Amino acid sequence: MEMESQCLSPCFVSDHEGFSGSIKNSTRDFIVIEIDLHGQRVNSLTLPQQTPELPAAEVQQSSSKEEENKRADNRTEKAVLQEVTAELSSLNGEGDLTEGFDLNVLLGSSVYEALENFSSKLVGCREEQKMTEGLEMSLGTFPDKHQRASVHRAVRHSYPHLMTITNQAEIRVREDPDFRELSKLVPEEEAEDFFRFIDAKVPGSAFTFSPDDSKSHRTSVHHFLSRKFGKLVETKSFSEQDRTAITVRLRERGKQGKKRTAADCEEQVETYTGFTLKKENLETLEAISYMSAVLGVLPSDFSYAGIKDKRAITYQSMVVKKISTKRLQEKLSEFERRGMQVSNIHSVSEPLRLGRLKGNHFDLVIRDLKNYEKCSSLELEELVKKAVENVKTHGFVNYYGPQRFGNSQSVQADRVGLALLKEDMVTALKLFLSPEEGDDLQNKAKRHFLHTGNAKESLALMPAYKARERLMLRALHRYGSDQEGCGRAWISLPHGMRVFYLHAYCSRLWNEAASYRLNTLPHRPVQGDLVWTSSRQDEPATEESDTAQVHIITSAEEKDNVFSLKQVVLPMPGNTVKYPENVLGKWYQDRLSQDGLGSCRFRITSLKLNVPGCYRPLLAYPHNITYSLQTTEEESFTEPSPPPSTTALKLSFDLDSSCYATVCLREIMKCDL
Template identity: 55%
Template sequence: MFIQKENLETLEAIGLLAAELDVLPSDFSYTGIKDKKAITFQPMVVKKVTPERLKEIGNKMEKKGMRIYNIRSTYQHLRLGQLKGNHFDIIVRDLQKHSHDPSADLKKRISEAMENVETKGFVNYYGPQRFGQGQIVQTDQIGLALLSEKMVEAVKLFFTPEDTDDPVNNAKRYFLQTEDAKGTLVMLPEFKVREKMLLRALNRYGVNHEGCTKGWLNIPHSLRIFYVHAYCSKIWNEAASYRLKIYGLKAVEGDLVLSEENDESISLNDKVHVVTASEESARKYSIYQVVLPMVGHSIKYPSNKVGEWYHERLSKDELEMCKFRVSPLQLNIPGCYRLILKNVQNLSYFLEGGEKGIKIEDNHLNDLKVSLHISFDLDPSCYATVCLREIMKCDF
């Protein structure tokens, strides 16, 4: 089936579907997490449910921000990352000139920005939604606590409320004040499946190290490892910024480059090559071939200042001896490699001014409220928010 959702996280959508279908969130498989603040489409597979049952709940799900399409039987589940890429259609409304560039020609600036990102690409950062942007506690903080096997701390971070007065945050606030898992279960809305799974174990085993460990084990593996991956992603982002700051846009001695060899019998580390001094002098590799490791137990680090930076950064979080295996939670983090720069594909755009459909004349462009319509494709695990930030040269 295909799920269209709006103003819902993928995991929230799965929680709503699971509650309605009387199955577990772990019965669902999908290829990736889609943004909350967007209208998104993605394939999904659910076990133990007939196509007829899915069709029955269609109207009810529409009222909750979801539509279900293309319902059919299948004999294969989906895996995270099992996709060729993502397509994005984005509208940026009420374009404004940068305050430091008020006299610029808007159309010219937009054209330059599009040409720049199309020819040079963008830094392949993990986007802010990976970390729960705007939340008091971000997902990478929970991931660090789990890697450190601080189970109680991870639970309390997970239940840290936002500064809003609503049923979910009131329930979280109550739990932190009382550690009353049973009472909190009653207060939480039905669709908060993750929280309820954790609380059921806490109610049974207590809010202690053992109880919190069992609580984390009570939620699906894909959700447990999501938090650890968020921490690893944060370290990667910081490493990319450091690497570009000290060495710039060229491949240097000690950098890592990844072979494009598709032979599956060759291990990932055997595909990683360390750039030599002579290769740097000969400019054998470009910055577009340089990768940085996502921390884990089976990766190589660059043999230059960037490698030293990784070790110092992990020491700062008291993870210098971390084996990146959390046995009590059945978490295994081998690590991987990620290109520093990425290119956008099939980029197109047009401008629209005033009322929808009005053609913009060049000489009136700067006097109108202008919307920019952008369409492009990105490889898996690349973030449209990061590409858009490169185009607009601002954070949002």
């Protein structure tokens, strides 16, 4: 588990002896089931609870390969799309919704690359050549009208200079003559932004061109807009500080005086459909990308309470907007071909919100169990029992797990977040584009940019499925790679992706603060600690605890043992939290100053980012924990003799939301996983 800082090692709560073992040998060894706010497992209504199957030596087992083989055909595509949706989908629908359309999913990698080449060819052609050759390409046939709508909007958003035409179910693209005409009047970048504004059609929105001191030129722009978009927009020139610019506003739809019918009211009510998603070896956002492409909606039209592990079988609640229960039912077979099962489909009145769950249930198998010193099976069983009882009674340090910081081997997300908080856009971008080990195309593209600074050439090298990197490189090519250009590149990413890096830094600092607190102060509440207060003294804190519920322990309260360690919370840095009033509070100040954030407001106006902060319990506790040891047989394909027997631990427990099962296992086993 890669959560250690350079100076503070993670702590354990108990001092029992640990043991070694392997987890996630297969997805069936790690099953995660979401627990809703009512305390119900989300799969309990429609699906039988699945638990990991152990190949016990005394029981004959049936084949366990069938489900893996069923999904084998999808492995390549899944690997290609693994990282696409996290950067193109903004959480909770923030940002420009058209960003959520993923052309790589909608069109497929080969067609997407052909479209990129077609677009580049158009840009490089002379105008006479475009007119005479009538350049055009087909994107394929899309029988589903929702998918066609998604393709139309996605292409126009990514390539504003192109227009899409439907011929029956086939979609073709060619250069948009209106774009060509406008780009002769204003800079090409402004023309692109204007056409995105027109396609978005956000009610009440406006678009302003750059100031223009030439009245005759402004008149030409006004005439063009009136001629081409007069029914849709109205234009006015506004003067400010002796400079004049044209502002374009969408016309309001005139409905005054018209009596609203029941049908009108019905149309204004959004349709929301809830369901339970079962997925295997698939990231939550990747699954959403597949489903949105099939249903022809935006990824941001899906809402969920939490992200679930990839290397696992997981069950979670979801809600999709604009899709009826009937339409969702019609697509079940297509989802199954992607390795997903949708069940418990029902109408709901609103979307889900992140964090709106009680927790998660885990069914785990730890295989090849061994003590660090050889001992008998009876002694191993006693050791496991002691470890489980200790974590049940004393809990574990509530560290953020390694997935919070990304999977990068060289530069993790918290370092990028630190650079962003210091508003050093250039350094943040260089860290973001730091290559990993390996000589694949994406690493070649990153190395090329860092060595040459040529974003255009790096963009040509970057694989089509690396959407986040391509968004950044395209912006760098357009705006340059200085401080301002890098800032424009960062703002090109959806809000959820930008703020992820800031949260990663704050999470890393929280982990270090937890280690410092336990290494420096007693393992009991002391004066100056922050505690979460509630009607029940022994009720643990939650990460949603707000400042009004947080209390600073007094000297008298420490002496009288008023509070317990399970009520102690540590702040996640931000601009609304208060810090402990003891040595830990000073540690926060010194640690932030060490990183150059002594006066940080945790707000980056240029990137539209704000980090208010929150409070996280120092300790977490598993609930309803059960375990059993079982003898298993290792697979053997060469030995004619019976395979050797090993010991496996079957473990089940519940955790509150935002707690990590791997961190709980680390406390139990006393080893990094």
